[in-house]
Amino acid sequence: MIIKQISVFVENKLGRLAQITDIIGKAGIDIRALSIADTSDFGILRVIVDRPDDAIKALKEAGMTVSLTDVIAVGIPDQPGAFSKAVQVMSDAEISIEYMYAFISRTDREAFVILRTEDIDGSVRVLEEKGIKLLHAEDVYHM
Amino acid sequence: MPHYFNEEIECASREKLRELQSWRLRETVARCYTNVPFYRKKLDEMGLSIGDIQSVDDLSKLPFTVKQDFRDTYPFGLFAVPRDQLVRVHASSGTTGKQTVVGYTQRDIDDWAEDAARALVAAGATKSDFVHVAYGYGLFTGGLGLHYGVERLGATAIPCSSGNTKRQIDIIQDFGSNILCCTPSYALFIAETLREKGIDPASLPLRAGIFGAEPWTEEMRKEIEEQLCIKAYDIYGLSEIMGPGVSFECCEQTGMHINEDKFIPEIINPETGEVLPDGEQGELVFTCIAKEALPLLRYRTRDIASLSRQPCSCGRTLIKMSKPCGRTDDMLIIRGVNVFPSQIESVLLELNLATPNYHLVVDRIDNLDTLEVQVELGAEMFSDTVRSLEYIEKKIKSALLSTLGLAATVKLVEPKTISRSEGKAKRVTDNRKL
Numbered sequence: 001m002i003i004k005q006i007s008v009f010v011e012n013k014l015g016r017l018a019q020i021t022d023i024i025g026k027a028g029i030d031i032r033a034l035s036i037a038d039t040s041d042f043g044i045l046r047v048i049v050d051r052p053d054d055a056i057k058a059l060k061e062a063g064m065t066v067s068l069t070d071v072i073a074v075g076i077p078d079q080p081g082a083f084s085k086a087v088q089v090m091s092d093a094e095i096s097i098e099y100m101y102a103f104i105s106r107t108d109r110e111a112f113v114i115l116r117t118e119d120i121d122g123s124v125r126v127l128e129e130k131g132i133k134l135l136h137a138e139d140v141y142h143m
Numbered sequence: 144m145p146h147y148f149n150e151e152i153e154c155a156s157r158e159k160l161r162e163l164q165s166w167r168l169r170e171t172v173a174r175c176y177t178n179v180p181f182y183r184k185k186l187d188e189m190g191l192s193i194g195d196i197q198s199v200d201d202l203s204k205l206p207f208t209v210k211q212d213f214r215d216t217y218p219f220g221l222f223a224v225p226r227d228q229l230v231r232v233h234a235s236s237g238t239t240g241k242q243t244v245v246g247y248t249q250r251d252i253d254d255w256a257e258d259a260a261r262a263l264v265a266a267g268a269t270k271s272d273f274v275h276v277a278y279g280y281g282l283f284t285g286g287l288g289l290h291y292g293v294e295r296l297g298a299t300a301i302p303c304s305s306g307n308t309k310r311q312i313d314i315i316q317d318f319g320s321n322i323l324c325c326t327p328s329y330a331l332f333i334a335e336t337l338r339e340k341g342i343d344p345a346s347l348p349l350r351a352g353i354f355g356a357e358p359w360t361e362e363m364r365k366e367i368e369e370q371l372c373i374k375a376y377d378i379y380g381l382s383e384i385m386g387p388g389v390s391f392e393c394c395e396q397t398g399m400h401i402n403e404d405k406f407i408p409e410i411i412n413p414e415t416g417e418v419l420p421d422g423e424q425g426e427l428v429f430t431c432i433a434k435e436a437l438p439l440l441r442y443r444t445r446d447i448a449s450l451s452r453q454p455c456s457c458g459r460t461l462i463k464m465s466k467p468c469g470r471t472d473d474m475l476i477i478r479g480v481n482v483f484p485s486q487i488e489s490v491l492l493e494l495n496l497a498t499p500n501y502h503l504v505v506d507r508i509d510n511l512d513t514l515e516v517q518v519e520l521g522a523e524m525f526s527d528t529v530r531s532l533e534y535i536e537k538k539i540k541s542a543l544l545s546t547l548g549l550a551a552t553v554k555l556v557e558p559k560t561i562s563r564s565e566g567k568a569k570r571v572t573d574n575r576k577l
Contacts, residue, residue: 007527009520011557037529041536041554044527063559065520069527098528116527 001124002070003137004052005114009065010036010043020045020064027058032143033114035101046101048073048114050141071116072123073140075133078109086113086132093126095119105143112140148264148296149257152404153459157452160460164407165198167432172196172205175438178223181216182206182440199407202430203418208442210243213383218244224436234282235382235481245284245382248435252291255385258402259292262391265400265457266351266376268322270297273348275320277311277329278356280304284386285356285479289324292388298322305329308336315347323352326479327359327367327375331510334370344372353378355387356479357512358467364396366510377466383442384429390464395455398463405433408464409441410450413471424449426471427464445471475505475571477512480549484570487516490542500561506574514551516543519558 010016017036024031024047034047049055052068059066076082090097098116105112112135117123127134147153155163173193175182185206186192195204213221218241222229228248235243247255268274274293278285286304293300301318303311305325311333314320323330330352337344349371355378367375379399380387389406390399401408406429410419413426427444431437446467455463475482484503491501500519505512516539524535536553543551562569 005527007525009525009532009555009557011560039529039533042532044529044532046527063557065522065525065558067522067525067527098530 001072001134001136002120003048003073003114003135003140005069005071005116006047006049006052006055006059007067007069008045008047008059010038010045012038012040012042017043017045020059023058023062023064024049024055027054029055029058032140033101033103033112035099035114037099046099046114048140052141069116070120071114072120072127073135074113074115074127075135076111076113078104078111083111083113085130086127089126089130089132090115090117090123093122095123095126146264146267147459148261152402153261153400153461155404155460157460160403161199163404164432167404168199168202168407168430169193169196171430171432171434171438172440174223175440179221179438181212181220202407202409202441205430205440207416207428208439210383210443210445213243214241217241219246221439222246222436223438224248229436231287232282233284233287233382233386242282243383246436251385251434251436253295254405254433255288255388256291256295258380258385258388258391258405259289260296261402262353262376262378262388263289263292263296263298263322265391265393265459266322266353267374267394268293268296268298268351272298272321272350273301273319274298274322274324275301275303275311275315275318275349277303277305277323277325277333278387279479284380284382285326288380288386288388289353308333309340312336312340312342315349316342319348321348321350323349323371323373325352325354326356327354327363328357328478328507328510328512330354330367330371330375331363334367335510337371344370347372349373351376353391355379357476360466379464379467381444381446383437383439384431384444385434389429393455393457393459395457397455398451398465400455400459400461400463403461406431408450408462410448411443413443413445413447421450421452424465424468427467443471445474447471473571475503475573477505477514477549480547482514482547482549486547487543490546491518491539494538494542500558501570502561503571504574505571512575514549515554516551517554517556517561519561520555521558 030050032048037044096118100115102113229246230249231247276289280286290300351374353376364375376392378387378391380389390401392399409428410425419425427446427448429442431439447469448467449465451463502517504515539553
């Protein structure tokens with residue numbers, strides 16, 4: 001249930017993002033989902049890829065500051081109120097969400113939300129208890 | 144119309160000054176030998192006896208004193224009087240390690256007050272003036288140094304200290320400050336605040352300003368004079384020697400007259416220690432010949448300047464030194480605070496940020512010095528949340544503030560983006576146009 005997300009430190013400099021995505025592309029790695037958090041000085045690029053270990057290796061070799069983070073992916077039926085339900089589960093369990101980002105799958109009428117919480121194992125447990133669909137890592141990587 | 148505080152000294156003949164210096168030098172060397180074990184040991188090691196120093200011509204035989212000597216004898220080891228004769232101590236910011244502690248007897252304070260009074264008079268101050276002292280008061284010598292000079296002159300001191308610019312402006316307007324004393328960058332900041340408030344500087348009672356504690360240029364003088372509608376005079380000093388008033392500018396505004404009855408200046412080659420002739424640039428060295436508490440022999444200031452004995456149209460015969468145009472070490476003066484790159488390094492090391500690679504960018508924005516500390520983000524410091532990175536920045540920032548007393552911007556940069564150089568790392572980019 002735990003998905004490996006790659007986080008890359010990006011200085012706010014022209015062309016930096018292009019450089020990073022180029023490294024990932026040249027290593028033949030597919031990006032599944034991504035988001036960027038930014039401040040005035042720097043950003044953090046967060047990506048889910050098909051081969052996280054290879055991606056980390058390639059980025060490190062290129063001198064990037066990277067880290068691996070455990071996240072979960074929640075499958076949300078594409079209908080009003082569905083996402084709210086999942087968030088409510090977390091709130092009821094008093095688990096704070098650090099950040100999240102969403103992407104839409106090519107096949108199912110389903111949206112996926114990547115969640116990073118302060119308590120990943122606890123999150124998995126409560127979401128499963130409440131019947132919220134969680135995606136397996138392999139499913140995400142090979143989507 | 145020339146005007147002096149102590150015409151007898153300020154306009155004394157060179158022969159008379161020389162005689163006074165020689166006599167005081169002999170006396171000082173004797174006192175150093177008798178009262179300061181540090182100097183006795185040094186002179187003994189060099190095989191020098193008191194009798195070897197007869198006049199200023201023998202000055203170059205004496206050993207140098209350096210800042211490290213203060214540290215090695217911290218806090219009071221260079222003092223030449225017992226503690227009960229001290230009436231005040233000051234200290235430098237301690238930016239390179241231990242703070243430098245200096246002490247004064249009552250006579251030292253009186254002498255210092257006179258030095259500052261000479262500077263005030265040279266800038267056109269009179270007894271009936273209100274003198275606005277906006278240097279910091281405290282262990283830093285700026286505030287109290289000028290303050291006592293104002294009182295000695297018989298003018299009225301307004302002890303504003305630094306900060307709270309809007310209130311300072313109210314005071315200038317309401318009290319009628321005639322002479323402003325502060326750092327040159329603060330003077331420009333005041334000018335800018337005036338503009339923001341829509342106050343015409345010409346409407347203020349200010350007539351002149353005495354600015355020091357940081358290096359500034361002729362261009363900056365022009366700016367200050369235009370923006371505040373005053374004459375801007377430079378003043379020089381360092382706590383080890385006395386404080387502000389070691390030398391001061393007169394109406395000529397072409398260098399600072401050194402109070403030679405108390406401090407004998409020399410210019411040396413910083414590499415070899417050899418004394419250089421007038422006009423040549425080198426490291427400024429002072430011997431304090433009138434100080435009771437802390438009579439330093441040939442103290443190396445690390446400031447680069449030159450000396451000139453050309454007659455000055457103001458009538459003063461005191462030798463002039465040029466504005467210091469640099470340092471022999473890597474010290475930066477940022478908003479009047481002495482900062483060494485090595486000190487920032489140790490702050491980073493203390494925070495456990497591995498062997499930090501860092502770069503300092505100093506600039507002057509809106510007339511105020513700014514310091515940006517760029518720190519390479521180590522892999523072990525990185526995590527996936529903005530919050531945690533901002534926390535690191537904040538931690539560095541507050542550590543710098545508490546150690547240097549200086550607010551710096553901290554910028555995390557990617558590893559290996561700070562250029563490495565062979566040999567001595569270039570740690571500083573100083574964009575200030577000085």
